[in-house]
Amino acid sequence: xxxxxxxxxxxxxxxxxxxxxxxxxxxxxxxxxxxxxxxxxxxxxxxxxxxxxxxxxxxxxxxxxxxxxxxxxxxxxxxxxxxxxxxxxxxxxxxxxxxxxxxxxxxxxxxxxxxxxxxxxxxxxxxxxxxxxxxxxxxxxxxxxxxxxxxxxxxxxxxxxxxxxxxxxxxxxx
Numbered sequence: 001x002x003x004x005x006x007x008x009x010x011x012x013x014x015x016x017x018x019x020x021x022x023x024x025x026x027x028x029x030x031x032x033x034x035x036x037x038x039x040x041x042x043x044x045x046x047x048x049x050x051x052x053x054x055x056x057x058x059x060x061x062x063x064x065x066x067x068x069x070x071x072x073x074x075x076x077x078x079x080x081x082x083x084x085x086x087x088x089x090x091x092x093x094x095x096x097x098x099x100x101x102x103x104x105x106x107x108x109x110x111x112x113x114x115x116x117x118x119x120x121x122x123x124x125x126x127x128x129x130x131x132x133x134x135x136x137x138x139x140x141x142x143x144x145x146x147x148x149x150x151x152x153x154x155x156x157x158x159x160x161x162x163x164x165x166x167x168x169x170x171x172x173x174x
Contacts, residue, residue, distance in 0.1 A: 001036045006052040011073045011087070019056045019074065020044055068094060070101045077106040077114035084113035102133075108171040115171045140167045 010019045020043060027035065027046075037049035046054045071091055076084060095102050106114050120131035140146050155163045164170045 001030075001034060001048070001050075001052070003052060004050045006069045007067060008052075008054045009068045009071045010054070010056045011071060011091075012056060012058055013075045013078060020046065020054075023054055023056070068100055070103065071095055072103045072105060074105050076104040077109035077112060079113070081112050088113060088117075107166050108169055109165075111171060111173050118171075137169055139169065 010023070012019045023046065024041075036052070038046060039049055040047040044056045071094075073087065073091075079087065091102060094100070104114060104117065108115065108118075117131060117133055118135050120129055121133035121135045123130040140151065151163075151167075154167060158166075161172065165172050
């Protein structure tokens, strides 16, 4: 909103995901003085007066070669290993070339590419297996309104394994 000529790409798992609706809803909620004028809006592109743009794309159709300042990939752990590896390999040259950022947003889903990247980012700085990424975890207790009673209800409703995987962010191998 405040930088000129920036491109943000949201890569979603399928074309049926409606990430652009979520983005538009968030922009609508901004106070007037923070809003940027919209030049063009389509189902998958939002262009602003300052020449910045937000693009959503399914992983199958992602524009890998275009200059992108920040790439967000949603539900990365839920891609097949082959698809996750291919997407990662295709994105790295693009974001490296332009000094861009890559954000992978996901819950754990077994031992896969997401697990590999998270584990590599959490190794000590001098470890040769450490990668360049930084992991940020948002735990259940950090979300407003979640307390120990809420935790107990979720475990009773969904079970301990579901809790461990989706709320406690543990990588569970099956």
